[in-house]
Amino acid sequence: DVKVTQSSRYLVKRTGEKVFLECVQDMDHENMFWYRQDPGLGLRLIYFSYDVKMKEKGDIPEGYSVSREKKERFSLILESASTNQTSMYLCASSPRWAEQFFGPGTRLTVL
Amino acid sequence: GENVEQHPSTLSVQEGDSAVIKCTYSDSASNYFPWYKQELGKRPQLIIDIRSNVGEKKDQRIAVTLNKTAKHFSLHITETQPEDSAVYFCAASPSDYKLSFGAGTTVTVRA
Numbered sequence: 001d002v003k004v005t006q007s008s009r010y011l012v013k014r015t016g017e018k019v020f021l022e023c024v025q026d027m028d029h030e031n032m033f034w035y036r037q038d039p040g041l042g043l044r045l046i047y048f049s050y051d052v053k054m055k056e057k058g059d060i061p062e063g064y065s066v067s068r069e070k071k072e073r074f075s076l077i078l079e080s081a082s083t084n085q086t087s088m089y090l091c092a093s094s095p096r097w098a099e100q101f102f103g104p105g106t107r108l109t110v111l
Numbered sequence: 112g113e114n115v116e117q118h119p120s121t122l123s124v125q126e127g128d129s130a131v132i133k134c135t136y137s138d139s140a141s142n143y144f145p146w147y148k149q150e151l152g153k154r155p156q157l158i159i160d161i162r163s164n165v166g167e168k169k170d171q172r173i174a175v176t177l178n179k180t181a182k183h184f185s186l187h188i189t190e191t192q193p194e195d196s197a198v199y200f201c202a203a204s205p206s207d208y209k210l211s212f213g214a215g216t217t218v219t220v221r222a
Contacts, residue, residue: 031208040120042200042214043155050208058209059112090154099145100210102154 003027004103006091012109019078021106023091030096032074034058034066037088037105049074050096081110113138113205117213125221130188132216134201137182143204144177144184149215150197158199159186191220 007022023032033048035058045058047066055066063085067075074093078085088107092100114137124130136144142163147155161168161175161184168175172191177184184203188195198217202210 035212040214042117043212045209045211048208056208059211094208096208099157099160102156104154 004091004093004101006089006103006106008106009104010107010109012111013078013081014111015082017081017110019081019108019110021076021078021089021091021108023074023076023093023103024072025074025093025101026072027093027095027101028071029093029101030071031094031100032068033092033094033100034064034074034076035090035092036060037090043090046076081108083110086110113141113203113209113211115201115203115211115213117201117216119216120214121217121219123219123221124191126191126193128191130186130191130195130218130220132186132199132201132218133183134185134203134213135181135183136203136211138203138205139179139182141203141205144175145202145204145210146175146186147200147202147212148197149200155200188218191218193220193222196220 004025034046035043049055049068065077091103094100117134145160148158149155172189174187198215201213
């Protein structure tokens with residue numbers, strides 16, 4: 001079974017804090033993704049990575065950065081958290097051209 | 112970029128009836144169309160997918176149809192059961208890596 005894990009299920013941070021969300025997959029997948037999920041907006045792609053140290057912007061990259069130093073790990077960084085970044089964050093991984101496997105999600109609240 | 116529209120946003124059906132969710136996409140280069148189901152509090156999971164070289168695919172009570180000329184695809188669930196209650200997302204892939212998701216349809220199956 002593919003396993004995608006995320007570092008926290010719930011996180012509460014203050015405005016201006018630096019926030020790290022981590023995602024780890026155990027299936028040697030090339031591709032990894034970060035989405036945010038908001039009611040009525042579906043899943044919106046923030047960043048994705050198709051190889052170690054490679055990254056590309058998704059549809060809503062503003063205010064976020066990512067890091068992929070190892071194949072199994074993909075981190076999402078909020079340099080200075082803001083209240084409009086309160087959301088559910090989902091990580092996913094996939095081999096090329098195939099099903100994306102999602103992690104359990106991190107519900108981030110920025111106060 | 113790819114734009115996926117999904118309708119309806121909510122759908123209530125009587126147990127045993129059929130449910131149909133429709134999606135349209137904008138990028139004619141898209142050639143992979145998955146459907147994900149997300150139960151309350153859980154991660155999205157792939158339930159069926161179709162590639163552009165086929166027009167229809169079926170898996171037990173679930174079927175997906177694709178019309179590339181009209182750029183739309185649909186999910187059909189027959190003989191609905193309470194466990195079909197969930198949020199369903201369609202997606203389209205215009206590249207090797209990325210998926211663009213619809214906004215989601217909340218399906219409620221009434222007993």
